[in-house]
Amino acid sequence: MKISQQFRLFLTVFGLLGFGIFLSGCGSAESGETLRVWAHQGQEAENQAMREIVASFNEAHAIAGIRAEIEFFPDHQYSERIAAGAAAGDLPDIMDLDGPTLARYVDAGLLAPLDDDFSEAELADFLPTIIAQGTIDDRLYALGAFDSALVLYYDREILAAAGVTPPNEDRPWTWDEFLAACATLKEAGVDPVSLHMDESADEWYTYAFSPVIWSAGGSLMDPDTGRIEGVLNAPENIEALRQWQQLFALDYADNSPVEPNPFGLGKTAMDWSGHWMARSHLEAKREALGAAPLPVVGEHRAAASGSWAWAMLSTSDRPDVAAKFLRWVVSTENGIVPIVRANGAVPARRSAFEAFPEYEEIPYRLFKRQLTEHGRPRPQTPHYPALTRNFAEALRDIANGADPAETLTRAATQAQAVADR
C-alpha cells in the first residue's frame, strides 16, 4: 500500500507538471487595464527611445488608470511570434509591423481599421507614402512614426578626381550615364559602386532594386488583380534587370562583398543605400558627401519607401485605449520626434521636420523630397513574403549571371503558384 501511495503522489506530481507545461503554453494572464504592446527590436538607442515613449504615455495617463507595457522581439523572429500568438489566441492590443507585411495580417483578419480614429486634417499631415503603405482596400490599418529613403550617395572628391560630373539632385542619371560614370571610375582605378549584395535579408533586394523596375514603367504585381505572373516577368522588367545586370557583368559592383560599408572606408566611389547610412556617411565624408536620386532605366520616377508602422489588433478588448496609444506614438511631439532622434529615420509627419534642421541639407533634403513627391510602397498583397522571396532570389541569380528572362519568369511562376493555393 505504501508504494501505491507513493506512486499516486508521483503520478500527481508529474501529471500536474505536464498539465502546467500545457497551460503555460496556452494561457496568458489577463491584466486589467494594462495595454499590451509588441514591437520589433531595433538598435538599442531605438528600443530605449521606445521605452521612454511608453513611459511618457503611462505618466500622462496615470490618472485615467491606463498603463501600456511593451515587449520587444528580435526582427527575424517577429513574424513567427505573431503567427504563434495568432494560433494560440495570445496577441497584444497593438503592435508594429513592417509595411509590406501589412496586407497579410489584414487578410488574416487580425487588424482593426483606424479610419475613424483620425480626422482627414490629421492624416493630411502624414507623408503620402505613410498613408499609402497603411491603406489596404481603401481602409487605413496602420500608421508609422517614420519612413525610409533610398538614394545614391557619392563622394564628390573621388568623382572629381576621376573626372566624373556628379549626378543632379533634381534629375537622376539615366542608366547609360550611370554606366558611363562607372566605366570612367573603374578606369581611374576606383571601385565604382557598392550595392550590398552580402545582405542576408531578402527584403534588401526587393527594397533596393524594385525602383529599377519601377523606373522602366514596370511593377512587381498588378495592384488591382494581384496578378504576379506576366507582370513580374513583363518585357520592361526583364530589360530593366538586363541593364542592372551590367553592373556585375562589367564588374562595376562587387557581387560577393565582405566589407559591409566599403563606401564609408573610401573603397567605393558611390553607395546605393538608405537613410540609415546618412549619419555615418556624413561623419566620414563631411562636405564631400553628395546624394542623388537612384539612376533610372526609363522615364518614370518612383522612389523606395516603407518602414515599420503601428496597427491595432481586431482581437483587442480595449480598442479605445489602443487608439489612444497609437495616437501617442505617431504624434509629432510625443512619438515621432523622440524615435526619429534615436533611429535617424525620416519623420512620418510634415509637422515633425521643423525639429530636424538637417532636412535643409543633403542628403536629408533629398529623402524628404523623394517621399513627398514620388515615393512608392512595395506591392500590397497577402502573399508578399512569397513575392519578395522569389524576387530577391531572382535578383541574386541575375547578379550572378543567370538569364534575366528565364529567371524572372521562374520567380513569377513560383510566386503565382503560392498566391493561387
Next chain:
Amino acid sequence: MKNVRVTAKRLPETWTAWGFLAPALVLLGLFVLWPTLRALFWSFTDADLLRPQQDQSRGMANYSVLLNDPRFRQAFFNTALFALMVVPVQTVFSFFLALWVNRPEPYWRWLRTVFFVPVVVSLPVLAILWTLLYQPVRGEEMGLINALITGIGLPGQRWLRDPTLALPALAFMSVWQGAGFQMLIFLAGLQNLNAETLEAARIDGAGPLQRLRYVILPSMKNSIIFVVTATLILSFRLFAQPYLMTGGGPDGRTRSLIQFIYETTFQDRNLGLASAGVILFLFIVAFLTLMQRLAGKEEKS
C-alpha cells in the same frame, strides 16, 4: 497465500516502473507525439498559419500539390544529393580519423579535441567563416581556398555562386564540421576492440590492411551502422548552412527540404502544405533508416 504475496509485490513494481517512465513519456508525448499527430492532421487540410482553427479538409490534395511542385522536387533532390555526398565521405573520413588518433599518448588526445571543436562551435559562426574562405576572386582579393587553388596554378572558383559547385562546397564544409562527432563514436568502438584478438592477428602475420578488413571492421559493425544512420538523418536535416551561406541559391540548387518547409509555413502561411511536407520528410527518413537497418542485418546473417 504465497501466490498472493508475489502478485501483490509485483504489481506495484510495474507501477513504479511506469512512474519512473512517466516524466519522459509526458514530455515525449507533449513535444514529439502530439505535434507529429497534429502535423499529420493538418496535412489533410488547408490550415492557414495565422488562423489554424478555421481549416477545412483537402483530402490528399496537399500531397499531390507537393509532388508536382518543382520547388519541392528540387529541394528533395538537393537534400538527397547532399546526403549522398556527405554520408559516405564523412563516414570513411571520420573512421580513418578515429583510427589515426586512437593512440594513448596525451598529444593525440589533444588532437582529438581539435577535431571535435567544429562540432561544438555554432553553425552561424562557421557559416560566416566558410563564406569568407569561399570568397571568389575579385581583383587582388580572394578567399583562402581560392588562394590555395590559384597558388598551385588552378583557376579560382566562385564556390557558393556557381550552381554546380555550391552544394558540393556546402557538403565539404559540413563533412569538416560534423566529422568530429562520428570520429568520437568510432573511437569509442575502437577502444572496445579486443586488444588480444588484434595482437593474435598480428602474430599470425596479418598486415595492417588484413587486420582492418578481418578484425577491426567486423567488430566495428555496430558503430558503423549507427554512424551511417545518424549521419544520414543529420544530413537530411540540412538547413543552417545553405540558409545562411547561399539563401538556397544559386538557381535554387541548395534549397533544402527543411528550408522549403520553413518557407511554406512562415512565409507562405500554408500550414497544410508544409505539414504534408513534414510528413513526407518523416517518411523518407524513416524509410531510409529502415532500409539501412535491413541491409545491416542481411550482412550479419
